[in-house]
Structure formats: C-alpha cells, structure tokens
Amino acid sequence: MATPRTTARLVLRAPSFDDVQRLFAIYGDPATHQFNPSGPLTDIDQAHSLLEGWLTHWQHKGYGQWAIATREAPEEIIGFGGIDARKYLHVERLNLGYRFGVQAWGQGYATELSQAALDYGFAELQVPEIYAVVRPLHYASIRVLEKVGMQRIGTLDDVPGQAASLVYRSTRCIDGSSEALA
Structure with missing residues (x-):
C-alpha cells in the first residue's frame, strides 16, 4: 500500500484490517453520526464491510480513505477520511469526506485533513475538481x-423525506493553484 503522508500534526495512511475495531468505535458512536x-x-x-470497501478502493484506485493519527501518537487512530471515488448524480466524482472520534473534535484536524486531501487530489492525482456532500445542519x-x-x-x-444535502466543489486552476468555483 501507499507510503504514509504527514501534515503539520497528522499522519495519514492507508487503512488496514487491523483498524476494524477503531473504525467500529468511531463509526458506531451515535455522537459521530448526529x-x-x-x-x-x-x-x-x-465495520468489516465498510473497511473491505475502502481496501478494495485502494487496491483498484491506489488511493482512498486514510486512517488518521496524530504525529505525537501515530499508533492511535483518531479518525478516517480523505478522498475517494463515489457515484452520485449518475456520475463518478472524487469526494472529500471524513469522520473523527469525539476526542479529536474542535482541534482543527478536519481542516488540516481536508486541505491535505485537496492538495493530494490536485497535485498527485491531477484531478480537475473535488466534491463534498454535507448535511445542511452540519455547520x-x-x-x-x-x-x-x-x-x-x-x-x-x-435522503428521502429530509432536506437536501449541500454539494460543495473545489477546482484546479490553470496556474496550478486551487480555486473554488461557483
């Protein structure tokens, strides 16, 4: 699998089967799914099924959801996130997403991970645009x-019977910089 990446405070690596318990702890927590x-x-x-899907994506595409830890404690997974290919509106799109354990909230990790994922998508995958879908009350x-x-x-x-999700996009400019377009 891919070599782990680092940001100022985070370690981002491909998930492994060993991450299933931590995945279940984060994705099974009602607080992270409000x-x-x-x-x-x-x-x-x-959790096994979700993880198997992520590992298959990595195997076929060479990228996907990362297991996220801090540089201070690289063995302790605090969340999962990154970019992966998802089909919505009848088109496969590169989608940014993440989920962090409650103990990691409010520390700027989601922003740091999101910027790293956009940088990776634009610079290394050379994609022209990356999307994100978010529930309208998830401020x-x-x-x-x-x-x-x-x-x-x-x-x-x-989501049938509920308010529509919001769709966000960021695109790559000709000069190589990242710019969001309306």
Missing part, C-alpha cells in the same frame, strides 16, 4: 469545507 441519516454502525460486521463541516476554499454549488436530494 448528522448521518443512516445512523451509527450497529455491529462489527458492518462545523460546512465551515471546514469553506475554510479550505470549497464553494457550495448546489444540493443533492439524497
């Missing part, structure tokens, strides 16, 4: 997307 209409994972088999994640220069471009009616 804006997810599907709710938290309810058993370890769901903290909306702020993160806006801090890293993403702009709201529309909505996605992805």
Whole structure:
C-alpha cells in the first residue's frame, strides 16, 4: 500500500484490517453520526464491510480513505477520511469526506485533513475538481469545507423525506493553484 503522508500534526495512511475495531468505535458512536441519516454502525460486521470497501478502493484506485493519527501518537487512530471515488448524480466524482472520534473534535484536524486531501487530489492525482456532500445542519463541516476554499454549488436530494444535502466543489486552476468555483 501507499507510503504514509504527514501534515503539520497528522499522519495519514492507508487503512488496514487491523483498524476494524477503531473504525467500529468511531463509526458506531451515535455522537459521530448526529448528522448521518443512516445512523451509527450497529455491529462489527458492518465495520468489516465498510473497511473491505475502502481496501478494495485502494487496491483498484491506489488511493482512498486514510486512517488518521496524530504525529505525537501515530499508533492511535483518531479518525478516517480523505478522498475517494463515489457515484452520485449518475456520475463518478472524487469526494472529500471524513469522520473523527469525539476526542479529536474542535482541534482543527478536519481542516488540516481536508486541505491535505485537496492538495493530494490536485497535485498527485491531477484531478480537475473535488466534491463534498454535507448535511445542511452540519455547520462545523460546512465551515471546514469553506475554510479550505470549497464553494457550495448546489444540493443533492439524497435522503428521502429530509432536506437536501449541500454539494460543495473545489477546482484546479490553470496556474496550478486551487480555486473554488461557483
């Protein structure tokens, strides 16, 4: 698998089967799913299935969701996130997403991870645009997307009977800089 990456405070690496318990702890926590209409994972088999999907994505694409730790404690996973290919609106798009354990909230890690993921997508994958989908009341994640220069471009009616999710996008300019376009 890919070599781990670092940011000022984070270590980003491909997930492994050994991460399943931590994945279940984060994705099974109701607090981390307060804006997810599907709710938290309810058993370890769901975590195995999610992780297998991520590992398959890595195997086929060479990138995907990272296991995230701090540089101070690289053995302790605080979250998962990055960019991966997802199909919505009948098109496969590169999508930015993340989920951090509650103990990692409010420390700027989501912004740091999001910027690293955008930089990776534009510089190394050479993609022209990256998307993100966020629930309309998830103000903290909306702020993160806006801090890293993403702009709201529309909505996605992805949860029947609920308000549409917000769709954000960031694009790569000709000069190599990242710019969000409306």
